[in-house]
Amino acid sequence: MILxxxxxxxxxxxxxxxxxVNRAPVTPLAGQRxxxxxxxxxxxxxxxxxxxxxxxxxxxxxxxxxxFEARPASARPIANAAPPRADIIDRNGIELARTFEAYAVSxxxxxxxxxxxxxxxxxxxxxxxxxxxxxxxELSSKSQFRYIARRVMPSEAKRINDLGEPAIFLRxxxxxxxxxxxxxxxxxxxxxxAGHGAVALEKAFDKQLSDxxxxxxxxxxxxxxxxxxxxxxELRSVxxxxxxxxxxxxxxxxxxxxxxxxxxxxxxxxxxxxxSDDASRYNQATFATxxxxxxxxxxxxxxxxxxxxxxxxxxxxDASRPLVIAxxxxxxxxxxxxxxTVPEIFTHSSNIGTARIASAVGRDRQRAMLExxxxxxxxxxxxxxxxxxxxxxxxxWGELATMTIGYGHGMAVTPLHLAAGYAAxxxxxxxxxxTLVKPVPGRPIAGHRVYKQSTSDTMRALxxxxxTSGTGRKADAPGYRVGxxxxxxxxxxxxxxxxxxxxxxxxxxxxxxxxxxxxxxxIDDPKGSKTSFGFKTAGMTxxxxxxxxxxxxxxxxxxxxxxxxxxxxxxxxxxxxxxxEE
Amino acid sequence: MRNYAGSAMMLVTTMVAAVGxxxxxxxxxxxxxxxxxxxxxxxxxxxxxxxxQAELRTxxxxxxxxxxxxxxxxxxxxxxxxxxxxxxxxxxxxAAPAAxxxxxxxxxxxxxxVAPMTAPVVEVAYNAPPAGEARLIRAGYxxxxxxxxxxxxxxxxLQPAAPVEAMVARRAPAEATAPRRAPAVGVxxxxxxIVPRPALKxxxxxxxxxxxxSAENRAAAPLRPAARRATPAMVETPRGESSTASPxxxxxxxxxxxxxx
Numbered sequence: 001m002i003l004x005x006x007x008x009x010x011x012x013x014x015x016x017x018x019x020x021v022n023r024a025p026v027t028p029l030a031g032q033r034x035x036x037x038x039x040x041x042x043x044x045x046x047x048x049x050x051x052x053x054x055x056x057x058x059x060x061x062x063x064x065x066x067x068f069e070a071r072p073a074s075a076r077p078i079a080n081a082a083p084p085r086a087d088i089i090d091r092n093g094i095e096l097a098r099t100f101e102a103y104a105v106s107x108x109x110x111x112x113x114x115x116x117x118x119x120x121x122x123x124x125x126x127x128x129x130x131x132x133x134x135x136x137x138e139l140s141s142k143s144q145f146r147y148i149a150r151r152v153m154p155s156e157a158k159r160i161n162d163l164g165e166p167a168i169f170l171r172x173x174x175x176x177x178x179x180x181x182x183x184x185x186x187x188x189x190x191x192x193x194a195g196h197g198a199v200a201l202e203k204a205f206d207k208q209l210s211d212x213x214x215x216x217x218x219x220x221x222x223x224x225x226x227x228x229x230x231x232x233x234e235l236r237s238v239x240x241x242x243x244x245x246x247x248x249x250x251x252x253x254x255x256x257x258x259x260x261x262x263x264x265x266x267x268x269x270x271x272x273x274x275x276s277d278d279a280s281r282y283n284q285a286t287f288a289t290x291x292x293x294x295x296x297x298x299x300x301x302x303x304x305x306x307x308x309x310x311x312x313x314x315x316x317x318d319a320s321r322p323l324v325i326a327x328x329x330x331x332x333x334x335x336x337x338x339x340x341t342v343p344e345i346f347t348h349s350s351n352i353g354t355a356r357i358a359s360a361v362g363r364d365r366q367r368a369m370l371e372x373x374x375x376x377x378x379x380x381x382x383x384x385x386x387x388x389x390x391x392x393x394x395x396x397w398g399e400l401a402t403m404t405i406g407y408g409h410g411m412a413v414t415p416l417h418l419a420a421g422y423a424a425x426x427x428x429x430x431x432x433x434x435t436l437v438k439p440v441p442g443r444p445i446a447g448h449r450v451y452k453q454s455t456s457d458t459m460r461a462l463x464x465x466x467x468t469s470g471t472g473r474k475a476d477a478p479g480y481r482v483g484x485x486x487x488x489x490x491x492x493x494x495x496x497x498x499x500x501x502x503x504x505x506x507x508x509x510x511x512x513x514x515x516x517x518x519x520x521x522x523i524d525d526p527k528g529s530k531t532s533f534g535f536k537t538a539g540m541t542x543x544x545x546x547x548x549x550x551x552x553x554x555x556x557x558x559x560x561x562x563x564x565x566x567x568x569x570x571x572x573x574x575x576x577x578x579x580x581e582e
Numbered sequence: 583m584r585n586y587a588g589s590a591m592m593l594v595t596t597m598v599a600a601v602g603x604x605x606x607x608x609x610x611x612x613x614x615x616x617x618x619x620x621x622x623x624x625x626x627x628x629x630x631x632x633x634x635q636a637e638l639r640t641x642x643x644x645x646x647x648x649x650x651x652x653x654x655x656x657x658x659x660x661x662x663x664x665x666x667x668x669x670x671x672x673x674x675x676x677a678a679p680a681a682x683x684x685x686x687x688x689x690x691x692x693x694x695x696v697a698p699m700t701a702p703v704v705e706v707a708y709n710a711p712p713a714g715e716a717r718l719i720r721a722g723y724x725x726x727x728x729x730x731x732x733x734x735x736x737x738x739x740l741q742p743a744a745p746v747e748a749m750v751a752r753r754a755p756a757e758a759t760a761p762r763r764a765p766a767v768g769v770x771x772x773x774x775x776i777v778p779r780p781a782l783k784x785x786x787x788x789x790x791x792x793x794x795x796s797a798e799n800r801a802a803a804p805l806r807p808a809a810r811r812a813t814p815a816m817v818e819t820p821r822g823e824s825s826t827a828s829p830x831x832x833x834x835x836x837x838x839x840x841x842x843x
Contacts, residue, residue: 058604563662
């Protein structure tokens with residue numbers, strides 16, 4: 001039954017009349033059907049679009065996987081072979097410091113399953129550098145986490161792991177290794193527990209060594225590990241033989257200022273810096289100042305030559321009697337008690353003669369020369385461990401100070417100051433800042449002129465003369481044309497000279513016909529020994545070691561010994577006393 | 583119906599394309615994973631190499647090498663005389679002929695009769711009667727001031743270079759202790775040289791079957807008489823040393839030079 005407007009539909013007989021009435025409700029029905037069909041079509045289209053979108057989404061996702069998500073894979077950390085901290089290598093590529101994955105044995109004491117005493121007894125034979133008591137103390141600690149040992153060998157780590165204690169963990173952690181142990185320890189330094197540089201070059205270049213962008217490139221130093229070994233070997237032998245308080249040594253390239261070797265005795269093992277004392281970690285080559293005695297006479301005579309005070313090598317100065325100035329007496333250790341020529345003053349290390357030259361040069365020119373040599377400030381180079389020289393204030397720098405500083409007393413500098421000064425003295429007069437980093441080949445080395453070329457030439461001959469016929473004869477190495485100057489000064493402790501305690505220094509350069517390297521060796525408070533015949537002076541203690549050192553490093557550095565060549569000493573050789581006095 | 587078939591075809595095509603793309607994607611991903619694995623392995627190997635290098639460097643550290651050199655090797659830096667200035671200097675070392683450097687074989691003089699080192703050294707050559715070969719004798723003698731120089735006398739027949747054992751075996755103990763015949767006055771001939779005498783060539787004196795190292799020879803080798811060890815009585819007292827310092831008679835003597843080879 002069809003309901004129309006809620007009323008029963010008319011019969012079929014009345015259909016013709018009722019037709020107009022009945023047709024009117026049909027129109028909304030058809031509209032609804034059309035609307036429904038339209039809606040269905042819309043839904044179908046949407047569904048079709050949805051289906052069509054699936055491959056598009058898949059294609060997009062595939063593109064994303066293939067292109068965008070694939071790119072970072074190659075840049076993952078695992079693909080980066082750079083060490084966590086850059087290596088340090090010498091000038092020939094030999095490793096001086098590197099980082100490697102070591103084992104650390106740690107424990108969570110509260111979670112220990114076994115008896116700490118039994119465990120300590122079983123671990124002690126494996127970790128030979130720790131006692132059973134120390135291990136027991138760690139195992140029985142009340143804290144949550146303790147290290148039993150770090151830098152453990154893999155074989156030892158495996159044996160500890162085989163003990164089966166669940167509260168003992170093995171961890172791989174980056175450790176800094178210094179393969180040569182004590183060698184160049186004062187130069188390289190070491191890192192702290194956090195892996196950051198604590199001392200020396202490790203500290204000075206900490207950012208470069210640990211930066212992501214630069215840690216893949218090793219830090220190349222100017223050091224030559226072979227020269228370093230030779231220097232340490234010779235210096236340590238003297239240090240032990242003389243039972244000295246300390247020693248320092250430097251080998252430097254005079255043309256570039258590169259430091260090829262630098263050491264201080266006693267030294268320490270940077271792999272275990274905590275086991276060394278403060279004295280061992282003290283770099284006396286750059287961080288300690290000394291009155292370096294007669295080695296300063298070379299600077300004084302050079303300033304005399306440079307300023308025109310000394311016009312001839314036959315020029316004489318009165319050294320016939322001790323010099324009294326301002327209530328103080330200056331005397332000679334190797335007194336000739338007569339007038340001496342400049343070469344005689346230098347070769348016999350006359351304090352009186354040098355004091356007279358210094359006086360003639362004058363305070364202002366002396367200070368200007370020392371300032372050009374950088375003797376009034378810290379050495380400008382990479383290490384942070386460097387000391388400022390000690391010298392009298394200008395108000396107290398009178399004639400007496402001028403004279404005493406002229407022969408190396410009254411002013412304290414580091415051995416590195418002395419090495420840089422001697423490099424300028426023999427290389428033609430140009431001062432170069434010392435450096436521990438190998439310079440880029442071909443790049444000009446900065447420097448400034450201190451002495452004239454002619455002054456440097458004369459000083460080379462005078463320094464050679466000291467070794468051939470002066471106080472430094474024991475420093476001669478056959479064929480290497482060694483030149484140098486001894487320096488023996490009384491040691492200053494707490495502002496007072498200590499009688500009987502010396503600081504013996506030898507500053508050398510070779511080969512003197514074309515100087516390439518400066519060697520400075522210093523020994524603090526030698527006691528005298530059988531090999532030095534009881535003497536404590538530089539000529540008997542440190543000069544022989546300098547000779548042995550140059551004989552070793554000369555061939556390594558490409559300096560060919562030649563017994564048929566030498567410096568022309570005819571212009572500076574001392575003449576007979578009769579001829580001098582004419 | 584036709585419309586549905588078209589849609590179905592499109593759907594199937596889409597699904598096939600999608601599955602195909604996904605398969606390719608899987609393949610590429612697996613290849614990438616393989617490459618990544620290789621790269622990881624490379625890095626791991628590089629780290630392992632670094633660790634091994636670190637161990638090697640540590641074991642061969644310079645202070646340790648120095649200790650070895652001080653205690654065992656004893657090597658030293660070359661000195662001035664060991665450097666050559668030119669190839670000509672090198673060539674000059676090869677100028678001397680081999681015949682001018684005879685080996686020292688036998689000393690025939692007593693310590694008292696040795697001429698001082700300042701005496702002139704005369705080199706003479708003569709023809710040996712048996713072999714007819716030129717032999718070079720180096721003889722040092724002191725020239726008398728007034729008396730004429732006597733004829734150079736060869737103190738003993740020339741002895742060829744022979745093994746020490748053979749040389750010692752030829753001398754009986756009694757002969758070694760007997761007083762020697764004094765050489766000519768003022769003459770101290772030392773030295774000698776030179777061409778091995780065929781009679782003392784041990785290889786020639788041996789039977790032919792011992793010349794080769796066949797299995798038979800090796801089996802026969804233990805049957806050969808053992809080499810005689812030298813005794814103090816058989817060895818001449820070295821010049822400048824006292825014979826009383828020698829070990830007890832009968833004890834073996836080390837014939838190697840002092841300090842080993």
